Amino acid sequence: MNITIWNENYGETHDEEIRATHPEGIHGTLAGFLREIPGSKVRTAVLQDPEAGLPDDILNSTDVLLWWGHIVHHLVPDELVEKIHDRVLRGMGMVVLHSAHHSKIFRRLMGTTCDLRWREGCYARLFNLNPAHPIASGVPENFELGAEECYGEFFDIPAPDDLIFGSWYDSGEIFRSGCAWRRGYGKIFYFQPGHETNRAYYHPVVRRILQNACLWAAPQVFRSVEGSPQLIPTLEEIRAGKE
Numbered sequence: 154m155n156i157t158i159w160n161e162n163y164g165e166t167h168d169e170e171i172r173a174t175h176p177e178g179i180h181g182t183l184a185g186f187l188r189e190i191p192g193s194k195v196r197t198a199v200l201q202d203p204e205a206g207l208p209d210d211i212l213n214s215t216d217v218l219l220w221w222g223h224i225v226h227h228l229v230p231d232e233l234v235e236k237i238h239d240r241v242l243r244g245m246g247m248v249v250l251h252s253a254h255h256s257k258i259f260r261r262l263m264g265t266t267c268d269l270r271w272r273e274g275c276y277a278r279l280f281n282l283n284p285a286h287p288i289a290s291g292v293p294e295n296f297e298l299g300a301e302e303c304y305g306e307f308f309d310i311p312a313p314d315d316l317i318f319g320s321w322y323d324s325g326e327i328f329r330s331g332c333a334w335r336r337g338y339g340k341i342f343y344f345q346p347g348h349e350t351n352r353a354y355y356h357p358v359v360r361r362i363l364q365n366a367c368l369w370a371a372p373q374v375f376r377s378v379e380g381s382p383q384l385i386p387t388l389e390e391i392r393a394g395k396e
Contacts, residue, residue: 162199217246242337246370251347270305277301302348
């Protein structure tokens with residue numbers, strides 16, 4: 154399974170607090186634990202790379218694309234957005250993280266504004282609303298996330314095919330924080346935790362959720378809860394019409 158982690162990499166180059174939280178960038182923090190998935194090959198890409206980090210050879214060989222963005226969504230080329238959209242419809246999985254709800258590609262896939270309410274400096278608890286879903290495998294019925302930027306309803310997204318996690322904040326807000334959709338042959342998962350100056354990506358349950366999400370979203374995954382892995386066809390095999 155080829156995983157590509159894309160990060161706008163803006164805050165890390167402009168904010169000492171973000172650099173202290175993620176010394177190797179948010180993409181580096183994510184890569185560190187996603188490489189624990191058996192059979193995975195993990196690459197990172199940032200906006201400042203040539204072709205915004207996603208030339209055709211990288212994009213076309215990606216099984217799952219993780220996307221983290223925040224304040225420079227507008228700098229992502231529209232041509233690249235259309236290429237990613239096409240790849241998702243043809244089977245590439247996509248995991249959209251935190252403030253990438255306002256990214257061009259997520260809005261393109263959802264067809265809505267993806268607007269929401271937000272405030273900083275809150276305490277969060279996440280609830281497992283769909284324990285039978287593969288992304289919720291091994292996740293407790295609820296867990297304390299701690300300090301995290303608060304996102305609140307109304308979240309302007311299409312009704313999820315699967316609502317997996319919900320968040321409660323000590324500000325009184327609630328939020329649909331883990332949502333899954335299918336578009337064409339592709340699978341999409343949006344997960345809210347991951348504010349750049351908080352430590353959600355160091356939380357063991359958050360790490361388990363994102364590992365599960367990659368396994369679920371990939372056109373080829375090694376899906377194993379207790380027993381032997383089950384091989385699901387690769388995107389190339391799907392294109393060739395193989396079983």
